[in-house]
Structure formats: C-alpha cells, structure tokens
Amino acid sequence: xxxxxxxxxxxxxxxxxxxxxxxxxxxxxxxxxxxxxxxxxxxxxxxxxxxxxxxxxxxxxxxxxxxxxxxxxxxxxxxxxxxxxxxxxxxxxxxxxxxxxxxxxxxxxxxxxxxxxxxxxxxxxxxxxxxxxxxxxxxxxxxxxxxxxxxxxxxxxxxxxxxxxxxxxxxxxxxxxxxxxxxxxxxxxxxxxxxxxxxxxxxxxxxxxxxxxxxxxxxxxxxxxxxxxxxxxxxxxxxxxxxxxxxxxxxxx
Ligand code: PGA
Numbered sequence: 001x002x003x004x005x006x007x008x009x010x011x012x013x014x015x016x017x018x019x020x021x022x023x024x025x026x027x028x029x030x031x032x033x034x035x036x037x038x039x040x041x042x043x044x045x046x047x048x049x050x051x052x053x054x055x056x057x058x059x060x061x062x063x064x065x066x067x068x069x070x071x072x073x074x075x076x077x078x079x080x081x082x083x084x085x086x087x088x089x090x091x092x093x094x095x096x097x098x099x100x101x102x103x104x105x106x107x108x109x110x111x112x113x114x115x116x117x118x119x120x121x122x123x124x125x126x127x128x129x130x131x132x133x134x135x136x137x138x139x140x141x142x143x144x145x146x147x148x149x150x151x152x153x154x155x156x157x158x159x160x161x162x163x164x165x166x167x168x169x170x171x172x173x174x175x176x177x178x179x180x181x182x183x184x185x186x187x188x189x190x191x192x193x194x195x196x197x198x199x200x201x202x203x204x205x206x207x208x209x210x211x212x213x214x215x216x217x218x219x220x221x222x223x224x225x226x227x228x229x230x231x232x233x234x235x236x237x238x239x240x241x242x243x244x245x246x247x248x249x250x251x252x253x
Contacts, residue, residue, distance in 0.1 A: 007166070007210060007231030008248055009044040009129060010238035011069065011098060016048050024058045026241035030248075031061035037252065038063040041231075044096045046129075049084055056093030067096030067129070070104050073116035075123055086117075086124040096127045098233070100155060102172045111154030118155060122164055129166045129210070129233065130155060132193070136173035144171075145192060152196050162201045166208040167193055168233040174213030176236055183222060186211060190228040217246035224251050 024045070031038055038061075046067035047055060056066055072083035089097060099121065100114040109117075114130070121128050132151040134144045148169070156165065169189055174180055181189070190209050197207045211223060212233030223229055237243045 004208075004230060006041045006251075007044060007208065008041065008244075008251075009067070009096070009098075009168075009210065009231060009233045010046055010244065011101070011212070011233055011235045012045070012047045012239060013069070013103070013235060014048060015239055016051055018051070018054055020051070021055065021058045023239075023241040023244075024055050024064075027064060027245065028058075028060045030241075030245050031063045037248075041248070043248075046096060046098050049089065049092070052089065052092040052094050065095045066093050067098065067127075068094045069098045069101065070109075071097060071099075071117055071121060073113055073120055075120040086121040086126055090124040090126055094126060096129060097121045098129045098131060098168070100131045100151070102131065102133060102170060102175060111151060115155045115157075118160065118165070122161055125164070127164050127166060129168050131168045131170050131212070131233070133170040133172050133174075133213070139171065139173060144189065148189070148193060149196050152193070152200055156197070156200045158200065158202045160201060162197075162203045162205065162207060165197075165201070166210060166230075167197060168210040168212045169193055170212035170233060176214065178214050178216075180214050180219055180222070183226065186223075187226055187228055190226070194228070215247065217243055217250050220247045220251045221253065224253075 043064045044067050046069050068089040072085045099117050118128050132148045134147040138147050193209050194206050208230040210231045210233050211229050215232045215234045216237040
C-alpha cells in the first residue's frame with residue numbers, strides 16, 4: 001500500500017527577501033532531524049519569484065520543494081511587461097505553482113484565465129495547486145457547494161494530468177482572519193471537492209485536497225483528526241520558521 005503524503009505548503013505572498021534564506025536553513029535542519037517523520041510528508045515553499053532561484057541553491061533536504069504563486073497564461077515568451085510564465089518559473093527551480101488564489105481572483109483572474117494558466121503550468125510539468133473557495137456572503141447564502149463546483153468545472157478538464165493537480169479549499173472569509181470552518185462542514189466540503197474532481201477529470205484515484213485559511217500552530221490539532229485533508233496551504237503563519245515548524249510538530253502530536 002502506498003502511503004498518502006501530507007503536504008505542508010507555504011504561501012509567502014508578497015513577503016520575503018534574500019536574508020530570509022535563514023528560514024530555509026531552519027526548515028532544512030528540521031527535516032534532517034525528523035527524517036523518519038518526513039517519509040510521509042512534504043514541504044513546499046511557494047515564495048516570491050525573486051527568491052525561487054536563490055532558495056533553490058539553499059535547499060538541502062529532498063523533502064522540500066519550491067513553488068511559485070501565480071504566472072502569466074502564455075506558454076510562449078512575449079510582449080507582456082512585468083510578467084513571468086510557467087516556463088521561466090520552472091527554469092528557476094519551481095516544481096509547484098499556486099493558481100486561482102482569491103487574492104489574484106480579486107485582481108481579475110477568472111476561471112477561464114486560471115484554466116489557461118493551469119494548462120501552461122502542466123505543460124511545464126509543474127504541480128498545480130488550484131485554490132477555490134467562497135466569500136462570507138456566498139456562505140451565508142448557502143452557495144458554498146455551487147461556487148466551488150463552478151470553480152472546479154470551469155478551470156479543470158479531463159485532458160489534464162490528475163496526478164499533477166492539487167486542490168486547496170480556501171474559504172475567502174477564513175484567509176488572514178483567524179476564523180476557520182467547523183470541522184463537520186470542512187469534512188463535507190473536502191469530500192464534495194474530491195467527488196466533483198473525480199467526475200470532471202474522470203479518475204478513480206482520490207485527488208490531493210488541502211485546506212487553507214488561518215492555519216496556525218494552535219488550531220492545527222483540530223484538523224489532524226480529518227483524514228480526508230491531505231495537507232495545508234499556510235499563509236501568515238509560514239513567515240516564521242518557528243511557527244511553521246510548530247504547525248507540523250503539533251499536527252503529529
Ligand atoms: P492565511 O493565508 O494562512 O494567512 O490565512 C492562507 C492563504 O492565503 O493561502
């Protein structure tokens with residue numbers, strides 16, 4: 001039986017400088033010290049594009065990979081001032097990419113554009129972390145399931161490689177707010193995401209589905225009982241190596 005990996009994925013957003021390689025060093029050390037634990041888990045550092053190449057030379061543990069946080073949809077280079085495509089990110093050392101984050105959706109990334117970005121990222125063999133989730137209003141109006149279903153249907157299709165696509169359920173009302181969903185609701189939503197994904201991509205294998213939104217070293221123990229969750233996308237709490245490492249330690253306590 002193959003053990004399903006748990007993913008602890010860092011989303012640094014627009015934070016981080018070269019001097020933060022110290023954070024990478026501490027995570028390297030943690031991985032080395034906890035070799036046994038790491039057989040079943042993986043860390044992915046989705047950092048600003050300016051740091052990918054630099055950090056790639058700092059990582060010393062095979063349990064850590066690098067990722068980007070968005071890209072231009074064009075596969076080819078072109079006159080797109082200020083943009084970076086999946087090919088450039090892969091060339092810098094990225095193996096993963098976050099797409100469809102609500103912070104990018106709020107700046108104009110719609111499902112159609114996100115689908116194009118997924119296609120060009122898969123073309124460059126990147127693992128895609130597709131973010132989906134509802135606003136507080138949509139939740140109050142009981143639209144959670146229809147919103148996430150629509151996001152999945154419009155951004156995925158059966159031609160895509162299922163092994164390369166992860167889904168991160170990130171309710172917008174929980175990002176950076178210290179609010180997290182009720183465990184019962186979360187289980188139901190994660191199961192729903194897996195079911196819908198399998199229908200769209202036409203696979204039997206369960207996809208990797210992450211939870212993201214205000215995950216920290218205190219509330220992580222709430223989630224450890226939910227076997228359906230395959231990992232976490234961690235924003236604010238991942239900018240400190242201590243807080244991030246404590247999340248992993250407390251998950252396994
Ligand atoms: P947060 O962000 O952990 O700070 O809520 C999560 C995210 O935006 O991916």
